[in-house]
Amino acid sequence: MEQFWDGLIAFYGTNDLEKTDQFYRKILGLTLYKDLKTRRIYNVPGGGKLGFCSHMPVVKENKNPIITLLAIHVNEMYNRLLKAGITIPEPPKEDRGFKIHHFFIKDPNGYTVEICRFLEEEVE
Secondary structure, eight states: OOOOOOOOEEEEEOSOHHHHHIIIIIISOOEEEEEOSSEEEEEOTTSOEEEEETTSOOOOBTTBSEEEEEOSOHHHHHHHHHHTTOOOSSOOEEETTTTEEEEEEEOTTSOEEEEEEETTSOOO
16 A cells, blocks of 8 residues: 555644743753744654644643653653653652553643653663
C-alpha cells in the first residue's frame, strides 16, 4: 500500500501564545518547528508535533484533553519542573493497571499535561 501520511500535528487553543511558548520551549525543552505569528508548532522528540493557536479557543474540561509527552526519565523531568517552580499536584507514580510511570501538570492554558513512560521499559 502506498504511504500517504507524513506526520501529525495536534492543535490546541491558547489565550497567551508567549506564556505557552515559554512553558513548552523553556521549561519542557521542546524545539520550535514553525512560528506562524498566530500559532506556534513544536517538535516532539520521537515523532509528531504540538501546535498552539491564539485564534482558537481554549477548550478543556476537568482533565480533558490530556497532552501526553513520553519521557525517557520521568523522575528527572519531575525534578526539573519542580526547580522551575511548576506546581505538581502529586509526585510520579507507577500505575500497574495502565503499565505506566507518570505524573500530571497543568500548562499555562489549563490543559493537563502528562509526563509518562511505559513500564515495559525500565523505570528509573
